[in-house]
Amino acid sequence: VQLVESGGELVQPGGSLRLSCAGSGDAFSVYDMAWFRQVPGKEREFVAAINWSGGTFYVESVTGRFTISRDNTKKMLFLQMNNLKPEDTAIYYCNGGPPVATTSATGYYYGMDYWGRGTLVAVSP
Secondary structure, eight states, X not given: OOEEEEOOOEEOTTOOEEEEEEEOSTTGGGSEEEXXXXXXXXXXXXXXXXXXXXXXXXXXXXXXXXXXXXXXTTTEEEEEEOSOOGGGOEEXXXXXXXXXXXXXXXXXXXXXXXXXXXXXXXXXX
């Protein structure tokens, strides 16, 4: 499975962005998918996940502002980010793999098998 992110750019605080991740391979529709982010010098952190059946999970800091979604017919993953804050500045990574046996966001914290190369989101006046 190959994952390619797009949509990152410079945006002002309070603004919105929609990140996209294009997937490949027949297994995309049955994989769980997630978004992570990383600030240089810090550890990569979980942001949001969507399982193969559409269930969603979020880290508390983005709950109510970010929405993860997927289009299996197009093998696409999305992250709609609203009310962006400077602390959202990071490289955002698409992540996916076989379904995770979990009922909470913590089950995704260590990431799954496949990663994209990332797209930079910068939130600044």
